[in-house]
Amino acid sequence: MRYEILGPLRVMDGDRRVHLSAPKMTVLLAALLARRRQVIASDQLVSEIWRADPPRRATATLQVYISQLRKMLTCPLRPVCPILTRPPGYLLAVEAEAVDLHLFERAVAEGRQLARDGRHQQAAEQFALALAQWRGPALGDLRDGAIVDAFATRLEEARLECLEMMMEAGLSGGRHRELIGQLFELTLEHPMREAFYRQLMLALYRSERQADALRVYQRARQILADELGLEPGRPLREIQRAILADDDRFELPRPADRVTA
Known part of the structure; x- marks a missing residue:
């Protein structure tokens, strides 16, 4: 079985998609995947599925969902079900390689x-992959x-960080002109996300568009002030000051100065 969580939850058995018959059963599997190889107490799973309004026989219904999931995730070629009973609840015993998150990480x-x-x-290519x-x-x-939301929030943060690193690698590789449009969209x-403003300012500055770079700073400053009552952080302020002072420390290093593979 392959579990795909970087998007809507999917379970694949080879080329065949396993149909999850009930929405609450899907939530249950998502919670077990979020805490893969960790025991989740039954009362936590009840709260995850029904939140503040569980039915009177919630624990018994949870057991029914567990039984149905076990049938779906078991077949003659995989007679051992990955959902294990471990007091005070259950765990999903699947290896990292069975989840698409592993390829991303x-x-x-x-x-x-x-x-x-x-x-x-090469770094930018790996981040794109x-x-x-x-x-x-x-x-x-x-x-x-709570379980799924916290996990999904962490994954989304990892995705944004990967985007930042891909942009940074592209800028370090001299691709500032071709990244301007994408960085505009990201802002x-x-x-x-201040990092995208900083990267956009850098791309514009290296493309001899200092005035546009300064306008990006003003837009970022206005948004941060209106939404959070904050001034831009030090990295944004530093690149703004460097542009105003015609400081060349943010120029792209000459080819001879760059580290080569």
Whole structure:
């Protein structure tokens, strides 16, 4: 079985998609995947599925859902079900390789190492490969419960961090002109994310568009002030001051100065 959580939850048995027959059963599986190989107490699962309004026989209904899930995840070729009973609840005993998150995290780790080695083009390619694992928001619309919501929030943060690193690798590799459009879109999609403003300012500055870069700073400053009552952080302020002072420390290093693979 393959479990896909970087988008709406899917369970794949080879090329065949396993049909999850009830929405609450899907929430149950999402919670077990969020705490893969960890025991989740039955009362926590009840709260995850029904939140503040559980039925009178919630524990018994939970047991029915567990039984149905076990049937779905078991077949003649896999006679041992991965859902195990472990007091005070249950755990899903699947390896990391069975979940699409593993491919994402592995590609991110490889991209980080390539970036540290100064191999910026290869790093950007690895980060793009990691992002290609995503099919939409993590676990789709299953985020009403505390367990799944916290897990999906962590995954979404990891995705944004990967996006930042991919942009950074592209800028370090001299791709500032071609990244401007994408960075503009990212600042609109994530207006509280200062890193994208900084990267956009840097791309514009290196493309001899200092005035546009300063306008980006003013837009970021206005949004942060209106939404949070804050001034931009130090990285944004530093690049703004460097542009105003015609300081060349944010210029792209000459080819001879760059680390080569």
